Amino acid sequence: xxxxxxxxxxxxxxxxxxxxxxxxxxxxxxxxxxxxxxxxxxxxxxxxxxxxxxxxxxxxxxxxxxxxxxxxxxxxxxxxxxxxxxxxxxxxxxxxxxxxxxxxxxxxxxxxxxxxxxxxxxxxxxxxxxxxxxxxxxxxxxxxxxxxxxxxxxxxxxxxxxxxxxxxxxxxxxxxxxxxxxxxxxxxxxxxxxxxxxxxxxxxxxxxxxxxxxxxxxxxxxxxxxxxxxxxxxxxxxxxxxxxxxxxxxxxxxxxxxxxxxxxxxxxxxxxxxxxxxxxxxxxxxxxxxxxxxxxxxxxxxxxxxxxxxxxxxxxxxxxxxxxxxxxxxxxxxx
Amino acid sequence: xxxxxxxxxxxxxxxxxxxxxxxxxxxxxxxxxxxxxxxxxxxxxxxxxxxxxxxxxxxxxxxxxxxxxxxxxxxxxxxxxxxxxxxxxxxxxxxxxxxxxxxxxxxxxxxxxxxxxxxxxxxxxxxxxxxxxxxxxxxxxxxxxxxxxxxxxxxxxxxxxxxxxxxxxxxxxxxxxxxxxxxxxxxxxxxxxxxxxxxxxxxxxxxxxxxxxxxxxxxxxxxxxxxxxxxx
Amino acid sequence: xxxxxxxxxxxxxxxxxxxxxxxxxxxxxxxxxxxxxxxxxxxxxxxxxxxxxxxxxxxxxxxxxxxxxxxxxxxxxxxxxxxxxxxxxxxxxxxxxxxxxxxxxxxxxxxxxxxxxxxxxxxxxxxxxxxxxxxxxxxxxxxxxxxxxxxxxxxxxxxxxxxxxxxxxxxxxxxxxxxxxxxxxxxxxxxxxxxxxxxxxxxxxxxxxxxxxxxxxxxxxxxxxxxxxxxxxxxxxxxxxxxxxxxxxxxxxxxxxxxxxxxxxxxxxxxxxxxxxxxxxxxxxxxxxx
Numbered sequence: 103x104x105x106x107x108x109x110x111x112x113x114x115x116x117x118x119x120x121x122x123x124x125x126x127x128x129x130x131x132x133x134x135x136x137x138x139x140x141x142x143x144x145x146x147x148x149x150x151x152x153x154x155x156x157x158x159x160x161x162x163x164x165x166x167x168x169x170x171x172x173x174x175x176x177x178x179x180x181x182x183x184x185x186x187x188x189x190x191x192x193x194x195x196x197x198x199x200x201x202x203x204x205x206x207x208x209x210x211x212x213x214x215x216x217x218x219x220x221x222x223x224x225x226x227x228x229x230x231x232x233x234x235x236x237x238x239x240x241x242x243x244x245x246x247x248x249x250x251x252x253x254x255x256x257x258x259x260x261x262x263x264x265x266x267x268x269x270x271x272x273x274x275x276x277x278x279x280x281x282x283x284x285x286x287x288x289x290x291x292x293x294x295x296x297x298x299x300x301x302x303x304x305x306x307x308x309x310x311x312x313x314x315x316x317x318x319x320x321x322x323x324x325x326x327x328x329x330x331x332x333x334x335x336x337x338x339x340x341x342x343x344x345x346x347x348x349x350x351x352x353x354x355x356x357x358x359x360x361x362x363x364x365x366x367x368x369x370x371x372x373x374x375x376x377x378x379x380x381x382x383x384x385x386x387x388x389x390x391x392x393x394x395x396x397x398x399x400x401x402x403x404x405x406x407x408x409x410x411x412x413x414x415x416x417x418x419x420x421x422x423x424x425x426x427x428x429x430x431x432x433x434x435x436x437x
Numbered sequence: 438x439x440x441x442x443x444x445x446x447x448x449x450x451x452x453x454x455x456x457x458x459x460x461x462x463x464x465x466x467x468x469x470x471x472x473x474x475x476x477x478x479x480x481x482x483x484x485x486x487x488x489x490x491x492x493x494x495x496x497x498x499x500x501x502x503x504x505x506x507x508x509x510x511x512x513x514x515x516x517x518x519x520x521x522x523x524x525x526x527x528x529x530x531x532x533x534x535x536x537x538x539x540x541x542x543x544x545x546x547x548x549x550x551x552x553x554x555x556x557x558x559x560x561x562x563x564x565x566x567x568x569x570x571x572x573x574x575x576x577x578x579x580x581x582x583x584x585x586x587x588x589x590x591x592x593x594x595x596x597x598x599x600x601x602x603x604x605x606x607x608x609x610x611x612x613x614x615x616x617x618x619x620x621x622x623x624x625x626x627x628x629x630x631x632x633x634x635x636x637x638x639x640x641x642x643x644x645x646x647x648x649x650x651x652x653x654x655x656x657x658x659x660x661x662x663x664x665x666x667x668x669x
Numbered sequence: 670x671x672x673x674x675x676x677x678x679x680x681x682x683x684x685x686x687x688x689x690x691x692x693x694x695x696x697x698x699x700x701x702x703x704x705x706x707x708x709x710x711x712x713x714x715x716x717x718x719x720x721x722x723x724x725x726x727x728x729x730x731x732x733x734x735x736x737x738x739x740x741x742x743x744x745x746x747x748x749x750x751x752x753x754x755x756x757x758x759x760x761x762x763x764x765x766x767x768x769x770x771x772x773x774x775x776x777x778x779x780x781x782x783x784x785x786x787x788x789x790x791x792x793x794x795x796x797x798x799x800x801x802x803x804x805x806x807x808x809x810x811x812x813x814x815x816x817x818x819x820x821x822x823x824x825x826x827x828x829x830x831x832x833x834x835x836x837x838x839x840x841x842x843x844x845x846x847x848x849x850x851x852x853x854x855x856x857x858x859x860x861x862x863x864x865x866x867x868x869x870x871x872x873x874x875x876x877x878x879x880x881x882x883x884x885x886x887x888x889x890x891x892x893x894x895x896x897x898x899x900x901x902x903x904x905x906x907x908x909x910x911x912x913x914x915x916x917x918x919x920x921x922x923x924x925x926x927x928x929x930x931x932x933x934x935x936x937x938x939x940x941x942x943x944x945x946x947x948x949x950x951x952x953x954x955x956x957x958x959x
Contacts, residue, residue, distance in 0.1 A: 464874070487850060489846065489849065489850065508849070508854075509849040509850050509852070510849055510851075510852040510853060510854045513852030514852065514853065521847055521850060525844055525847040527839065527840045527843045527844060527848075528843055529839040529840070529842065529843050529848070530836060530839055530840060532841070534836055534839075537833070537836060538836050538837065538840050538848075538851050538853075539834065539851055541836075541837060541851045541852045541853055542852035543849075554719075573803050583851075585849070587852065
């Protein structure tokens with residue numbers, strides 16, 4: 103009973119989405135020529151948070167690894183940048199991907215420890231490790247202890263040059279992260295990953311090496327988070343352990359992903375927009391911002407766990423960055 | 438009057454349908470057997486009646502009241518007790534604690550701790566040991582005793598014989614016969630029919646989620662049963 | 670301040686950590702949930718106690734008597750109304766929701782009480798000390814804390830070991846599906862467990878608040894220490910939690926004596942060490958039916 107069928111990936115929405123994305127990136131590339139420095143810095147921040155959210159989403163939404171310790175790699179990436187650029191004299195912009203590599207390297211022993219845990223205990227374990235990194239840095243004289251350090255390697259550059267270079271680097275990071283994750287998920291490895299997310303025992307019987315899959319994803323996320331940390335502090339120029347290893351990095355990314363929609367690529371984008379809009383609206387109200395955000399995230403988790411994008415996708419069947427494969431059968435429907 | 442009336446019962450595990458429109462009745466005080474191969478839906482049926490599976494409200498009627506889909510703990514209050522497949526003794530509880538937890542809802546009736554110990558003296562000997570330290574046969578006794586402690590009006594037992602030696606199975610059925618002789622409505626699910634047909638007044642055969650045969654054990658031939666069991 | 674004194678202080682500190690850890694361990698044992706807002710609830714209790722003590726000039730014990738039942742009720746409602754709705758949806762939702770609650774509570778406390786450090790008026794008990802001879806003296810309050818921790822553990826042990834509900838807890842922790850067949854309503858049980866957990870952690874928070882200063886952001890560290898105490902002691906063992914707390918306490922006090930900034934870090938490192946060498950903890954019991 104052979105039937106003709108095709109495995110389809112692209113949808114009309116995805117083609118539209120792709121076009122829109124290309125346009126958006128092109129438009130963003132022209133920003134330094136007409137926007138003010140404050141807006142550029144804001145956008146760098148936005149992109150950084152978006153990439154952090156994508157990384158966290160990759161871990162939790164696709165690999166089922168709920169980490170609340172990713173701030174470790176933000177801090178490690180930031181401090182790696184300082185050490186590479188100021189102490190070792192490397193080019194600060196080239197140091198960004200190197201900082202990501204250092205973060206990924208340190209993620210190896212971390213994984214060796216925290217992978218002994220599952221579920222909620224894994225989460226707290228990652229946090230404990232982040233705290234260890236924070237305290238180690240805060241107790242190290244060469245890294246400036248509690249007061250931290252300033253990135254001096256960029257001082258020779260003219261301010262406009264530095265700001266523009268930082269901006270383009272951030273843009274490149276954002277595009278690379280998005281494209282990278284997209285390609286990664288669509289590849290065979292990504293299929294295995296999503297199988298692991300859906301059912302570990304089942305995927306093991308199908309030959310997926312669950313441990314190795316999770317480890318690779320964890321290292322990749324550490325790399326991405328570390329590189330982002332470097333970009334963040336390239337933008338801010340001043341780093342201190344309490345800020346760099348602060349759990350608010352993770353809190354923000356979790357809220358972004360939960361509100362936008364876990365386990366989709368479009369979700370974090372939607373969530374990041376909501377996050378920033380809310381921040382602008384509630385800028386004068388201090389901690390109410392986090393209270394509102396937190397309440398929103400909790401409510402979404404309770405009532406609409408698929409998030410805002412999940413709601414949209416369900417209502418209209420849209421997938422802009424499709425990672426699923428649909429089987430289209432050329433036949434009449436069976437009863 | 439029928440203690441249990443099942444009407445057009447469908448049951449699903451997610452998207453997978455395990456039962457297709459099962460209908461049967463069990464009279465008060467009757468002992469019936471449900472036999473069938475692995476995967477025929479027997480355990481699913483018991484779970485549906487006991488409230489461990491969501492089903493349509495009218496699909497299960499207890500003493501004339503529609504109780505389909507009610508949660509398990511509510512059905513225990515109404516006198517439905519399931520002795521689950523695989524015994525499922527609580528490892529953190531002693532033998533006596535396992536029995537006591539069977540009486541959690543505090544239903545009154547003839548079955549007390551002493552009476553269960555009289556029925557199964559081996560359990561009394563081991564009352565302070567962890568429940569899972571017992572042999573397979575003793576664990577099955579414990580599981581049955583635990584079920585009796587709830588003073589059920591409808592006792593559902595899922596595959597006593599699983600993993601037990603024939604001599605142990607026979608002993609268990611001998612004891613069970615004395616219990617059912619007291620008039621408690623019982624539904625026994627079994628893969629191995631050699632013992633269960635002794636004490637059951639009627640038997641149903643399940644195959645792939647439907648009732649493929651029903652009747653009295655004495656009136657059905659081996660051939661008929663085999664056909665209904667295997668579907669040849 | 671010799672080394673013996675340091676170790677003794679650490680052991681006594683373990684009593685406080687055990688109080689923090691007990692509620693966390695209870696919840697995880699029964700429901701497999703980690704309440705990421707666990708520490709923040711204890712700080713909330715501490716702030717409530719401060720309010721009562723300052724506004725009504727109550728003795729801190731009286732404030733405790735008011736706040737603890739209140740927090741237990743809060744825990745009951747939290748489980749009934751919020752967390753029970755997440756049952757059957759996997760491990761992600763409860764973690765995320767309690768994380769969200771943690772952030773909300775911290776920021777709400779910041780809004781309500783500002784960033785100032787506060788302390789529950791100890792009424793002099795913090796300075797009273799008991800001389801043990803050999804130049805060794807321990808604070809009465811630390812002793813009382815340890816005593817309270819032991820009493821709580823005994824009480825919990827009795828409850829879980831001897832009562833009908835306690836049996837239901839153990840049965841549900843073993844095998845929730847079969848426990849339901851016994852007529853055990855998991856939702857009500859979970860609510861009771863959360864009530865107990867928050868009640869106990871409220872005691873911990875208030876004792877902390879009497880002992881030392883705290884602020885809106887003190888919650889997460891409490892969670893971490895509680896978690897570490899549970900892991901070092903071993904999952905599933907109530908008394909192991911006390912030992913775990915003691916080990917953590919000693920690690921922290923010894924570390925602090927070696928170098929002021931290294932107190933908490935030493936605790937973390939010992940925790941990681943235990944995780945490396947004996948991940949199941951010191952007194953783990955493999956109870957769960959797999």
